[in-house]
Amino acid sequence: MKAIIDKEKCVACGECVEVCPVEAIEIVDEMAQVDDNCTLCGLCVDACAYEAIGLPQVQTAETDDLESYKGVWVVAEHHNGAVHSVSFELLGVGRKLADKLKVELVAVLIGDQLQEGAKKLIGYGADRVYLAQHPALVPFNDESHANVLTELVKKKKPEIILAGATAMGRSFIPRVAVAVETGLTADCTGLDIGDDGLLYQTRPAFGGNVMATILCPRRRPQMATVRPMVMKKPDFDSERQGAVENFAPSQKAITSRVKVLETFTQEQETMRITEADIVVTGGRGLQKAENFKILEEIALLLDGAVGATRSVVDEGWMPHSHQVGQTGKTVSPKLYIACGVSGAIQHVVGMQGSEIIVAVNKDPSAPIFDVVNYGVVADLFEFLPALVKKIKEQRS
Amino acid sequence: MHVVVCIKQVPDAKNVRIDPETCTLVRQGVESIVNPHDWYAVEAALRFRDEYGGKVTALTMGPPQAEEALRETLALGVDEAVLLSDRAFAGADTWATSLTLARAIEKLGPVDLIICGKQAIDGDTAQVGPGLAAHLDRPYTTYARRLELLNEGQLRAERVTDLGYEVVQMELPAVVTVVREIGDPRMPGLKHKMKAKKKEIPVLGAAELDLNPEEVGLQGSYTQVVKVFSPPPRCDREMINGEVEEQAEKLLKLLQEAKVPGL
Ligand SMILES: Cc1cc2nc3c(=O)[nH]c(=O)nc-3n(C[C@H](O)[C@H](O)[C@H](O)COP(=O)(O)OP(=O)(O)OC[C@H]3O[C@@H](n4cnc5c(N)ncnc54)[C@H](O)[C@@H]3O)c2cc1C
Numbered sequence A: 001m002k003a004i005i006d007k008e009k010c011v012a013c014g015e016c017v018e019v020c021p022v023e024a025i026e027i028v029d030e031m032a033q034v035d036d037n038c039t040l041c042g043l044c045v046d047a048c049a050y051e052a053i054g055l056p057q058v059q060t061a062e063t064d065d066l067e068s069y070k071g072v073w074v075v076a077e078h079h080n081g082a083v084h085s086v087s088f089e090l091l092g093v094g095r096k097l098a099d100k101l102k103v104e105l106v107a108v109l110i111g112d113q114l115q116e117g118a119k120k121l122i123g124y125g126a127d128r129v130y131l132a133q134h135p136a137l138v139p140f141n142d143e144s145h146a147n148v149l150t151e152l153v154k155k156k157k158p159e160i161i162l163a164g165a166t167a168m169g170r171s172f173i174p175r176v177a178v179a180v181e182t183g184l185t186a187d188c189t190g191l192d193i194g195d196d197g198l199l200y201q202t203r204p205a206f207g208g209n210v211m212a213t214i215l216c217p218r219r220r221p222q223m224a225t226v227r228p229m230v231m232k233k234p235d236f237d238s239e240r241q242g243a244v245e246n247f248a249p250s251q252k253a254i255t256s257r258v259k260v261l262e263t264f265t266q267e268q269e270t271m272r273i274t275e276a277d278i279v280v281t282g283g284r285g286l287q288k289a290e291n292f293k294i295l296e297e298i299a300l301l302l303d304g305a306v307g308a309t310r311s312v313v314d315e316g317w318m319p320h321s322h323q324v325g326q327t328g329k330t331v332s333p334k335l336y337i338a339c340g341v342s343g344a345i346q347h348v349v350g351m352q353g354s355e356i357i358v359a360v361n362k363d364p365s366a367p368i369f370d371v372v373n374y375g376v377v378a379d380l381f382e383f384l385p386a387l388v389k390k391i392k393e394q395r396s
Numbered sequence B: 001m002h003v004v005v006c007i008k009q010v011p012d013a014k015n016v017r018i019d020p021e022t023c024t025l026v027r028q029g030v031e032s033i034v035n036p037h038d039w040y041a042v043e044a045a046l047r048f049r050d051e052y053g054g055k056v057t058a059l060t061m062g063p064p065q066a067e068e069a070l071r072e073t074l075a076l077g078v079d080e081a082v083l084l085s086d087r088a089f090a091g092a093d094t095w096a097t098s099l100t101l102a103r104a105i106e107k108l109g110p111v112d113l114i115i116c117g118k119q120a121i122d123g124d125t126a127q128v129g130p131g132l133a134a135h136l137d138r139p140y141t142t143y144a145r146r147l148e149l150l151n152e153g154q155l156r157a158e159r160v161t162d163l164g165y166e167v168v169q170m171e172l173p174a175v176v177t178v179v180r181e182i183g184d185p186r187m188p189g190l191k192h193k194m195k196a197k198k199k200e201i202p203v204l205g206a207a208e209l210d211l212n213p214e215e216v217g218l219q220g221s222y223t224q225v226v227k228v229f230s231p232p233p234r235c236d237r238e239m240i241n242g243e244v245e246e247q248a249e250k251l252l253k254l255l256q257e258a259k260v261p262g263l
């Protein structure tokens, strides 16, 4: 199968030839022609200004009894019982989906001693919480948690499952998807129910340069992960009522072939970049490790996090956990301030989903200014202290 | 020890840029490169072999040109390479990809360790590693930054988590995905480069893997792309001029008007 050219619409402009990463398109007799190298990546579909290219859709028989699957689930993540904010954010979008489908919104908690967490999930919108508890489920273990969730899914048959695209979610949810034989869409930024009742999952691909809408038409549950900070957290209602139901996983499920021997939590003074509303990132323009103190000061002042470019990490000025970009982390905070960052595409793909982007750079032609909302051409060593001063003045 | 390293050829993001005048994305001469994360997987595999003996096989599923990617790994000292290529594989989602790779690994004879990159930069899903482990029904761990073989075929791994790191242990054969801290990829050596040019690379299709065309590629995928479009461009750029004091004041005001929390 390969991309389909609409012969009526193709004007042989050659844009698709340019963007095809596998050189599968040629212009033959004033018409784009696709050969067998095509991987159906979809880059040409978006590049064609004439909407002359489409991807084939396969019509295969439904392989599952789709009707018997009901309810929207949020797999709640927690660290030692404290529920991660991404789970509350998912309850926000989950509520909308459940209301549209007129079904229950359910949260799933796996671990031990989780009653408090269950209450919180109800306060954020869950109608019901499934609690799968056993001492053997602590600490978190990919295999046993995947087993337990798989058992629960097979028994209760939800229609939709949402989970956080955190290190934890990305690690064990794919195993569940394969175990229950269904599709999984990673890192969705938009979720909606279509007129056909299906879950329309929109996500960035190719580093956010292209968006794709994805369906899982013939299997259930429809599964999606969502990054932290992408969906809005709903208001907490301490009066809200919901059911808490215990689920006893089998002995087999709670046994894992992987032993977790030790876990270390690294204490950080500032927030983690994937969880902060504000990320202040420093590039090579910061010149040396000590200068990151300036950024840390701003981050503490604004309750934000400090990001870094790869060059900075390569220099050893900041640890890799702070790196934003293609080979680092993808962040989408409310505010991203890039200081002394040139704006290489490998960096930009990790932050272009931010709501507001500000750049401070002394070179007015730096490519970072192509992606900003607000650009400041200035020496960061002058500008940042001035900004800190202004903020402090206003606060006092 | 037989280590299989899974690599993927992906479009390079380098040639994508935003035209500030028209606010549209410009993609020119998009080339294919080896997924940058997979170089760390290759390095991890080579280090494992160098330390504990055995051989490394690089495996990829892709169009015929993905052979180039495999040759690049051979130039680093990978021992064998296998290309999974078939028209029917096109459009595979992570389910179909991990199923196809799993079948191939079963055909490769006894395999002790399977190493994947953290994620591929095109789809960014990080699903193939764990999916592979599920299809093969093997223990696995993700985001490993250190791998160590203990006595009696036990693998100990140090893995990066959102909060710090942890140490896990499992029995081989196992599947791991690795991160950059595993170590910088080596440079191609002259001897390996020569060999890489000549090395025979077997190409396997669906039939050789005993897979039906309905089980692979787009047909075998549970997810389907129904729409591809450009993200809304950022077209409201505003440059803030003046002396630094003035710039700081103006920026702060704009951010406060935009109701950025904490400002
Ligand atoms: C496969 C691959 C993956 C990559 N992945 C990533 C990734 O994940 N993340 C990432 O960030 N990069 C990544 N890169 C690297 C990327 O291409 C760039 O090299 C890198 O982002 C540049 O970092 P920088 O902006 O800090 O440095 P530079 O490009 O050196 O830019 C420094 C900027 O600071 C400005 N400046 C200097 N002094 C001052 C001052 N006093 N005041 C104000 N401005 C000043 C300069 O004008 C310049 O624009 C990757 C590259 C490759 C090939």
Ligand SMILES: Nc1ncnc2c1ncn2[C@@H]1O[C@H](COP(=O)(O)O)[C@@H](O)[C@H]1O
Pocket: B006, B007, B008, B035, B037, B038, B041, B059, B060, B061, B062, B094, B097, B101, B115, B116, B117, B118, B119, B120, B121, B123, B124, B125, B126, B127, B128, B129
């Ligand atoms: N087509 C493929 N061929 C071989 N390995 C792959 C393929 N797709 C993904 N992988 C491996 O799986 C990892 C994660 O990919 P992904 O799940 O697509 O983000 C990559 O880093 C590769 O190691």
